Amino acid sequence: MSGGGPLLVMRGMVKSFPGVQALRGVDLTLAKGEVLALLGENGAGKSTLMRILGGAQVADGGVVEMEGRAVDLGTPQASREAGVAVIYQEFHLVPGLNAVENLFLGREVTRAGWLSRRSEREEAAALFARLGVALDLEVPCRELSTAQQQLVEIAKALALQARVLVMDEPSAALTNHEVEHLFGIVRELRAQGIGIIYISHRLEEIARLADRVMILRDGAKVGEWPAAEMSRREMIERMVGRDMVDEFPPRATVPGEVRLEVRDLRRGRAVRGVSFAIRRGEILGLAGLVGAGRTETARLLFGADEREGGEIWLDGKRLEIDSPGAAIACGLGLLPEDRKVQGLVLQHSVRENFGLPNLSWLAPRGWVRRGEERRAFGQYVEQLRIRVPHQEVRAGHLSGGNQQKVVLAKWLARRCEVLIFDEPTRGIDAGAKYEIYGLMNELAAQGKAILMISSELPEVLGMSDRVLVMQQGRVTGEIADARRASPEELMQLAFS
Amino acid sequence: MKIFLQKAAAHYGMIGVLLLLCVFFSAVTYSDQSPAGAAGAAQVAAEVGGMGGAPQVLLVSSAQPGDAAFAAALARELPGRGARVVAAVSGEPQAAREALRQLVADGVRLDAIACTQTAGAWLLFADLAADFPELGRPRLVTPRSYRWPNFLKTENLLNIANQIAVIAIMAIGMTLVIVTGGIDLSVGSLLALAAVLVARLIRDYAGGVAATAWGMGLAGMAAVAACGVAGAFSGVMVTRFRIPPFIVTLAMMLVASGMAFILAEGQSIYQLPDGFIWLGRGASFGGVPNAVVLMVVLYGLAHVGMSRMSAGRYLYAVGGNREAARLAGVPLTGVLLGAYTVSGLLAGVGGVIMASQLKSGSATYGNMYELYVIAAVVVGGTSLSGGEGKMSGTLIGAFTIAVIQNGMNLTNVESYTQKVVLGLVILGAVMLDKMRQAR
Structure with a gap:
């Protein structure tokens, strides 16, 4: 030197x-x-x-x-x-x-x-x-x-x-x-x-x-x-640029009865018999290494890939999910890991992106009620504090945090009962992260069932009530009280 | 408001190019016009009537088409203006000379000669005072000429619309397909197939030249439906078997063209009733050609469908980001299948119109049309990568191409040069559009 x-x-x-x-x-x-x-x-x-x-x-x-x-x-x-x-x-x-x-x-x-x-x-x-x-x-x-x-x-x-x-x-x-x-x-x-x-x-x-x-x-x-x-x-x-009292907002929801139940989900080598249940108001974390089958499990649940076996039950009713459309109709919503590739049509306006999964009620007879669409989206812009100059701005022009909020607004407008967050804060800055966490807690408090996949250990432990650890397509461990567990414990389960 | 203007500029920038072309061709074709037919007759009648007294009038018209209407209208109007038609001549200068001699022989005094502009220029009338002094000093009354661009004449504008109707209608379907991120190369061949099919069905099953309107209608619908099936087949190949649209429709282009030739048995089928040209050459709606009316109606439907209906939203979403659209619950297969089917159906409509325009069906129709159709869509601002585009843009694109072709015809540019110019203009138009967007 x-x-x-x-x-x-x-x-x-x-x-x-x-x-x-x-x-x-x-x-x-x-x-x-x-x-x-x-x-x-x-x-x-x-x-x-x-x-x-x-x-x-x-x-x-x-x-x-x-x-x-x-x-x-x-x-x-x-x-x-x-x-x-x-x-x-x-x-x-x-x-x-x-x-x-x-x-x-x-x-x-x-x-x-x-x-x-x-x-x-x-x-x-x-x-x-x-x-x-x-x-x-x-x-x-x-x-x-x-x-x-x-x-x-x-x-x-x-x-x-x-x-x-x-x-x-x-x-x-x-x-x-x-x-x-x-x-x-x-x-x-x-x-x-x-x-x-x-x-x-x-x-x-x-x-x-x-x-x-x-x-x-x-x-x-x-x-x-x-x-x-x-x-x-x-x-x-x-x-x-400000003091962070806490990295994760506090939450006081006590999970209720079982809402979503997944039994023996299978697809090739990626997902080999995954079962779990999520209760009312519960955030279930799904941890594991990249390639452990977490995203694949979420996609099977949402009907994005064809499953080779397994049953999905919601509130005691068995769901017939064979496509994302069917999953949405059953009340499921997915915030995919890659917003830009899977979550949004970047060159279209945020309003159109918002409307896309909601056309079944915004356009009951094929005619889109645009006034209604504008009003509904405006309501979520306010509620989720989405920062957009106007509703016609292209989704690609927004920051990661605001994009994620638009994706979330899509599903909230559909009154989804089960929300799957796949890497909800990837590429999102710290301030927006905190807001997303707050929204997740709010949704849980409303009684929804939430599945969260994350590779960031502090996030999984800080946000979830319970954590499942996956390895090679199987659930290999569970942490019943995530708030009290340490990252080391989690790593051990993921590598064992 | 600012946002609205920005959007308008982004979507409708091509309209500026189209208007510029119109201005250019108007300037180039600015020339003398003489009113003919009833309009010319009214003007002449007014002038003769203004002479006062009871003028005796000789009516002269040449053998050109349109002059007959002039003569008839004038013969009807002059008596009402207090004038008396002493004789009417139609044809060559020789006939007019004969008539003048006859008037001299009869000892008739002549106050005015009312004639069309062509007839008014005959040498015979220049020397009238010297040759026929006996007639007095008749005034030569012709319609006054005025200056107006040939390009902007109503007939020419309607002609442009009628010429482009086929391509413009097919471009609707092509826009749907291109918005989804695909392409349909088969439309030109499907046009030929539809033209041959409708002609054969009328000749063989609907009674040939004696076919009824019902029979022709059914034959037309059958031909259109057949093309719809072909389009749906392409759609199945694209969705079910995931073959790239370029390959699928390239194959369909060959198959449809071959089938058209087989069905036509190598000839042009012309045993069709006269009524068959109603669609392609008729003008039942206030002088606007029927094909143009159909085109306007289809564009209206397509525009509303694309901008106001969920089906349109789905098309844009599928083209913009297929995976995101699927994960938002868009029925991917249905949307793509629909787009290719509509493209096939509209190619069929184009084929039937063309058969009607030419009153025959031949497998050679529509050669290279797929490329003109794609050009119309692209010039209209639709992105070949999908997800963006407007129906109104496509209509502007189609008219841009039509105006260039028509303008060059009017200015006597030969057809090979026309191709060179058309190619360069398409390139230039899209380049302008890109540069404007990049700013």
């Missing part, structure tokens, strides 16, 4: 979009061999800052220096040449090409016009050895797991001699096991002198991995602190 001076300096970065000041003069420094955690709510300016660093967007003002020399980051190429590599949440790999081909895409090693595949292979193998991983180099990337694809992205960054590596939510789609492996690699790269900017919503990771924490709020820097000196609660408070 020679040189003494900082590796990367960004000074006075300014960027505005129509109607929004995304960055108001942000400074950032990064030393060699340092992991800097960049924190902030959605819309705080993290992504904009990183897109500027990656050359995907051009700043309106500000200076960027690499090792003391000013650099111009006008395009992704310029940024790459300056030694910056950004790994976005969506990978930029060609699915049909294998790891080696992806690694050398655009800068193939050729000899007299012919691809020199052997030297490419050798170089790739050396890179993966440096990362300490064994990977099948011949398989098309679409057949690799998410974690493996991420490794190819990291290797790509190394192949380009990147000295600054930006990782945007790298752990979001990984299993806990894979996250551990990722941490090992990040520490290894740090030891090699690479500066790493790490963005994550999972605060417990920050304390374990980062050297320094920098927090952004509303496009401005709140401050920087050594990671070791900050508690989880302090991080949240500084991101939100």
Whole structure:
């Protein structure tokens, strides 16, 4: 770690979009061999800052220096040449090409016009050895797991001699096991002198991995602190900008009689005989690793996939659910894990999205009563405190929290009795999270039965009355009193 | 209000292009017009009547169509204005000369010669005073000419609408399919199939040239229904077997075209009653062609269905995000099946109209029409990736294409050049639209 001076300096970065000041003069420094955690709510300016660093967007003002020399980051190429590599949440790999081909895409090693595949292979193998991983180099990337694809992205960054590596939510789609492996690699790269900017919503990771924490709020820097000196609660408070009395709102509902009962749900290897019951006013948490069959169970319950066996009972009546339409008619509602792909038609207005599952009563004879639709949606905008400029705004223009509220409004208007929340707060900032939690508690208090799937252990334990742990398509454990259990207990059940 | 204006601009930007084209072709075709028929006659009658006294009038009209109506209307109107028609001539200048000689022989004094503009330009009348001094000094009265664009004449505008009716009607179905994120390449072939089917059914089962209106109606409905079945079949392939719409309808295009040729047995079927042209060439509603009336009615229905009914909402949702729509309880299979069936049905309607316009059925009809139909939809602002588009936009798109073709016909651009221009204009129109949206 020679040189003494900082590796990367960004000074006075300014960027505005129509109607929004995304960055108001942000400074950032990064030393060699340092992991800097960049924190902030959605819309705080993290992504904009990183897109500027990656050359995907051009700043309106500000200076960027690499090792003391000013650099111009006008395009992704310029940024790459300056030694910056950004790994976005969506990978930029060609699915049909294998790891080696992806690694050398655009800068193939050729000899007299012919691809020199052997030297490419050798170089790739050396890179993966440096990362300490064994990977099948011949398989098309679409057949690799998410974690493996991420490794190819990291290797790509190394192949380009990147000295600054930006990782945007790298752990979001990984299993806990894979996250551990990722941490090992990040520490290894740090030891090699690479500066790493790490963005994550999972605060417990920050304390374990980062050297320094920098927090952004509303496009401005709140401050920087050594990671070791900050508690989880302090991080949240500084991101939100106010004192958090409690991360989870209090609740005083006592579950009543059984409402939803699921018996022996089955589909292939993903769901192998799942049974559970949810009582009136109860929030049942479903925990487990990614791939344990939690989302698959929810989809079977909702009729989104065809089930091979099992019965679903609600209030003592057996339900015939063979499609989402049938499930909705029976009073079920699903808030899917990926709002943008499964929950909303992004290019349509929030009003139309709201109306979609409600047309059976908004349009009883095929004619949509638009006035009624507007009135009903307006009521939920107020009740759920959805922040929309007007009802015709496209769903894609809203923040994650407001999108989730629109999805929730859809189901509330249908008077759903059973609500399935799949990762209800993924990608949602802390303030909106608290509001969503409050709404879930309110719904439970109204006597609805709620099933919640979440990968965030504090959330599962903080929100649920009872938690089921799934593993390889089966329910393998139960925590009867979630409020008193510890994350460690839960992890043990998930890994046992 | 601002939101409304923004939306209007986004959805109806193409109307600006259409209006510009209309202005352009109006300017290019601005030329002398002479009123003919009854309108011209009224003007001449008024002028003759204004001469005072009891003028003796010679009526001259050429053999051109429309001039007969002029002469008849004038003969009816002049006596009421106090004038006396001493003779009426219709035909060549030679006939007029004969008539003048006869008038001289009879010793008739002539006060006015009322004639159409064509006849008024005959050399014979220029030398009248020298050749027939005996007649006195008759005044030559012709309808006054005025300047007006050929493009903007009522007949021409109705002609444009009638020419595009077939493509515009098929574009309704195509819009539905494209809004769901699909495509229907089979409509051109289905048009041919419907045209051949309706012609054969009338020839073989409804009594050929002696067919009744009922028989023709039934034959037309059967042809349309057959195309609906073909569309539904495509829909089943797309939904049940998940074959991409492009492939399914490409196959259907070949199948339908082949079947049309088989059914037509390699010839054009023309043994149809005269009444069969009612749909394609008739104008039973105040001079507006029947096909245009049908087109307007269908667009009205489609617009209301797309914007006000749950079925329309479902179409947009399926095209916008199929998975989200399904998880919101939208009956995916039904919606897609419906869209392809309607597209087939409307292709059938287009085929029947075309057979009626040409009073025959042939398997060569509708060649490349699927591409013009898709062009109309895309020029109308509908996104090929689905989820967005408006019926009114499609109608504007269809008229944009029709106006370009008609305008080039009026300005004598040859047909190969027309194709080049049309292609470039389609590209330019969509490019403008994209640039406007990006702003």
